[in-house]
Amino acid sequence: MPARTALHVLVFFPRGGSAQVVRYLARHLPRGDDGWRARVVAGSLGAPGEPTHAAGFFGEDVELVAVPYDDAVRAPDPVMASPPMHPSYEERPGAPDRVFASLDDAAYGHHVAAWRGILGAPGVLDGVEVAHLHHLTPAHEALVRLAPGLPVVTHLHGTELAMLQRIEAGAPWAHGPAWAERMRRWAARSSRVVASSTAAVRLAEELLGMAPGSVGMVPNGVDPAIFDGARAAPGERAAVWRRWLADDPRGWTPEDRRPGAVRYDEARLAPLLDPDAVVVLFVGRFTAVKRAPLLVRAHARARACLGRPLPLVLWGGSPGEWEGEHPAHAAAASPAGHEVFFTGWRGHHELARALACADVLAVPSVAEKFGQVYLEAMAMGVPPIACDAEGPPTFIEGRADAPARAGWLVAPDDEEALAAALVAAAGDPAERALRGANGRRLVAARYTWPAIAPRVAAIYDEVAGPV
Structure with a gap:
């Protein structure tokens, strides 16, 4: 039939x-x-x-x-x-x-x-x-x-x-x-x-x-055939970021909303292209609930605490669309703004590659009824930082003493706590690996x-x- x-x-x-x-x-x-x-x-x-x-x-x-x-x-x-x-x-x-x-x-x-x-x-x-x-x-x-x-x-x-x-x-x-x-x-x-x-x-x-x-x-x-957990080698990571940020840029600002208005030269990309860099990735629209400007400010705190580069890539922002403060303005005001990068809006088919080139996902959204991008990151072995509110805590175990911990959960709108989570994630590769592996197993079993x-x-x- x-x-x-x-x-x-x-x-x-x-x-x-x-x-x-x-x-x-x-x-x-x-x-x-x-x-x-x-x-x-x-x-x-x-x-x-x-x-x-x-x-x-x-x-x-x-x-x-x-x-x-x-x-x-x-x-x-x-x-x-x-x-x-x-x-x-x-x-x-x-x-x-x-x-x-x-x-x-x-x-x-x-x-x-x-x-x-x-x-x-x-x-x-x-x-x-x-x-x-x-x-x-x-x-x-x-x-x-x-x-x-x-x-x-x-x-x-x-x-x-x-x-x-x-x-x-x-x-x-x-x-x-x-x-x-x-x-x-x-x-x-x-x-x-x-x-x-x-x-x-x-x-x-x-x-x-x-x-x-x-x-x-x-x-x-998630589709396990797409979000397959494959990690990018250092040379591939550099090539991907160079392509999206210099060769085929799609970033934009409120002052120039054309996709590609934001383009980075090789010197500007240096913190991101460092093979030892811990790359933090934000994915999403620039709507108010996503709190991208808050992340930019927390990133500056974390960067000051770490005392070494901490590149932050903001992947998304539908062209010309934003609510409240634009994260580009927050980056311009940040003492660590030179380590904040805007890829612009790219197709979902490219997201697995972006995650393969990142080490941590940070999306401090305060009103996620679920939050699919956290699952997609976990499927790729990338531990997420999310808010301890609504959907994410129903599938992200964030307690530090939990054997199945798979990410970090912070209070909504708590810039200091978000910065501390960034420091914890960036500063401990073994903990990142543990939480990443736990998240990947959870997604494969249930999602x-x-x-x-x-x-x-x-x-x-x-x-x-x-x-």
Whole structure:
């Protein structure tokens, strides 16, 4: 029998963790007799070859319906274009993707109508037996109007929960309560709701008014064929950093937002190219919760304490996108700013190589409902430094006396503690090796997509019923 069809819907263009989840689930769902195949509907931005272009991101092996946003971002009001630019769960002044909670009823109706047209286009729903909707968005309302009896699995990725938290805390968004009510309605009528960690499950049940035990857990994972633990030799490390920072740079600043505006010469790269350097890597968007500027300041403290070079590479930052202080400004003000490097936004297919060339991952995000990049680092044998809050402590053992310790956990927004963790990680190669090996074993045992995808298929079987 041919595999059954699950429709994955992601209204966002590829730039965050949820897109990675969609891509890997689509590739690893068990097929064959009684299996499942994915059809993906997702936003797309940019030309082929750019990391935000959906076809290149998801690959030829994934059946894709791409929703182009290029015209929308150039429109006078992107969220009212046709098709409209997706909104965001974050508020960034001047961004084309305004925060959901700022959109009025007319804008909401426009998005529902647009997604009804997208999902109702010929062939999109053909043969679909279950819809897997990522995040809580107007696509929920559009789908229930198109196919009211179709089972829906709602996959929460954390950012929607962060917006709900801000609404409950009194964020000054005029339409926040209306959006919160819609999101609760969409969750309530879903056949299943899943989140990525025990912390996210509890928060989702609280914020969405759902009964305890009603939200399931599907953790994020890694592809062990990509994040294979291979380490880069010193010469290869130097070549990779030289290529990304000098030959093909993509870094940018608020003053010059062109990818590649930041380029480093050989003298500037010297601390990073030293074969004995301990390289600290940050990976992520430059959103406020990631606390990249805090890391830059903690790095200066750690550098002063160590008394030797400690190169810090910031890998990410979608072009032109940031919240609050830009980390480039923090680096310019840092006494150790000459050891801070910006690679710019690069494709996820390059992340394993970046991790292979790093010794420690440091992402002091204060609001990670899971944090896939920590798993990816652990799979590569790179111990992470993370905040002891929400998702990371559910899978990173950070206690110094724990035999299975796999990273360092610090209190959120504690610059001194973060600096101390950097010093501890940089100053003890044996401890780095121990925590790196423990993390790699944990990920291999519990957090790989080939093991997680069949659990998702079992949810489909349950909500869709027998063939």
